[in-house]
Amino acid sequence: MVLFSVNSLSRGRGATTDAWSRSGSSVGKAMKIGAIVQARMGSTRLPGKVLLPLPGDLKTVLDLIGYRLKQSRRLDKIIIATTTKKNDDQVKKFTDQSKFICFRGDENDVLDRHYQAACREGLDVVVRIPGDKPCVDP
Numbered sequence: 001m002v003l004f005s006v007n008s009l010s011r012g013r014g015a016t017t018d019a020w021s022r023s024g025s026s027v028g029k030a031m032k033i034g035a036i037v038q039a040r041m042g043s044t045r046l047p048g049k050v051l052l053p054l055p056g057d058l059k060t061v062l063d064l065i066g067y068r069l070k071q072s073r074r075l076d077k078i079i080i081a082t083t084t085k086k087n088d089d090q091v092k093k094f095t096d097q098s099k100f101i102c103f104r105g106d107e108n109d110v111l112d113r114h115y116q117a118a119c120r121e122g123l124d125v126v127v128r129i130p131g132d133k134p135c136v137d138p
Helices: 006-010 015-021 061-070 086-098 110-121
Strands: 002-005 033-038 077-083 101-105 125-130
Touching: 033 061, 033 110, 061 077, 061 086, 077 086, 077 110, 086 101, 101 110, 110 125
Parallel strands: 002 125, 033 077, 033 125, 077 101
Antiparallel strands: none
């Protein structure tokens, strides 16, 4: 599995081409690429920011991120990764209504949350998307 941050992709470091050339045991088969959006309600500076309303047709920050990610022709899956905490039930409800894949894991281990989500969905390449940056450009 190859993991990229949205920051490394947006800074032109060639991460996309690296992902295609690192085939390992995947020689001759298409690599399954997924975006994992980190989203939780428990921000200390602005609680609930991922579900804050936005002006226009899109209702929340996660709506906008999801809409923009759906524009990508290379993503096979879009996963919203949140925690198992009670206040993140709202994120789960959003994913159910929006038909996104939801993965819930430990609040304190973001890396494991990403890893477990990627394994469950059979991803070869993961693009990590912060849930509080709505201007993602796929």
